[in-house]
Amino acid sequence: MSSDSFDDLQTNNISLVPHVVGRSKCIAKIAFSAGSTILSNSSFADVLLPSEKSHRCDYCHHLSGSDSLKRCTGCASFYYCDPTCQSMHWKSGHRKICGLYNSYTSASSFQALEEHKKMDALLLSSLIAHATLVDANERNSDENTAFLTFQALLPGPMAASAPPICPKHSFPAEVIQELYSRFENNNFSIHSHFKTYAHGIFPIASRLFNHSCMPNAAVKFILQVHKPVKLEVVALRAISKGDEICIPYIDPALLQTRTTIFDLTYGFTCCCPSCNVVRAMGMIPEPPKGQVEFQAVCKRLREFVGVMRLSPFSTGDDSLFPRDLACVLHESFISTLSEHFSAASHDGQYDVAMESSKSLSAFYQLIYPPNYPQIGLHILEKAKTCWNHLVRSTHTMSIVTELERSLVTAREVFAVIGLEGDPDNGPVAEISTLSDAKKSL
């Protein structure tokens, strides 16, 4: 029942070629400049996190007050901007779910599931509801390609059994199980302003892009009223013709646990330059517990990153990474540093927060590729700390300069990845607000 044609996935700009262990990889057929959109792919099926339900339209994900969204008159459990979104959702599968949804979600078989498994169950239900429309010959050819591509994806290494699903369907149980076996290692967290609000299935993107912890591309999501959410793959830096295009499957900052996640959830061993360096470090020592010693490590990290020309995590050359900094790769280092930063910002100790912030920036510069969104998000936090420092505490030219520099750098990062998700209150809007406020200093 599945088909896997490379030809369907070829475009003028990218192609699939065999990969030694990961079946295939996506190669650039042309040069891409930083910020170029490499692929744009509409969602095949998606489901909002429970916390977002009734705040977003279930079809286009537009964020709205529950007062302004209209409830489905059938199940009263789905919310829409207006009749257009309701009708589109109905046609894309809700009609297969609507009448059964409330008894399905209140059944003990559903209620007994863990939260993440409930999300899987709802997403699998949405996938099957959409897919059953093929029988009625109602799916267009793009959707047909997307569904066939999903069936031809590599299964994950774990054989968890499929949860109960909502719609009535004619798929044999083994097909449902096969579809579910693609969930863990192929589905996407959908985010707005880089914060997850839904899960979704984007088969073509799944089929094309392998993972790297030092990726040259990243995923963002575009929301448009009356349309399903769109996934875009954006070049984070210039990509040459012939280069493999990779995205991050998980946050590369999970320096220690990521190997286990790749192994258990995705079934591969990552051989990216960043993993080569981490592996070469062997057993990662814990960072020192004492304040003075911890601060000394932070200072040493800032000095190293300040003079490094290219991160060893980009080149994979572990000989360039000082062994006495190995403890910064311990996951407790970044969590401790983030806690220091948040606590100091919260307590109004802005000079202390600024120091932690500079160390965090150095860490991100080391482990993330240039223009990675988390770098921009942190630099924006740093700019906010500078602002608070200026208006509530000390007003010095050096802080004004740091604020200006942070705003310029954050703007540069988001100029590459571009806007994502909800139109309001995102990082780019916050940068503009701070830039305007700065003029009043």
Ligand SMILES: C[S@@+](CC[C@H](N)C(=O)[O-])C[C@H]1O[C@@H](n2cnc3c(N)ncnc32)[C@H](O)[C@@H]1O
């Ligand atoms: C989303 S799919 C990517 C497309 C996949 N290459 C294919 O041919 O269908 C994820 C699967 O691809 C393989 N994969 C992804 N990144 C890899 C990497 N860096 N090294 C080896 N295998 C990888 C793993 O089998 C993983 O479970």
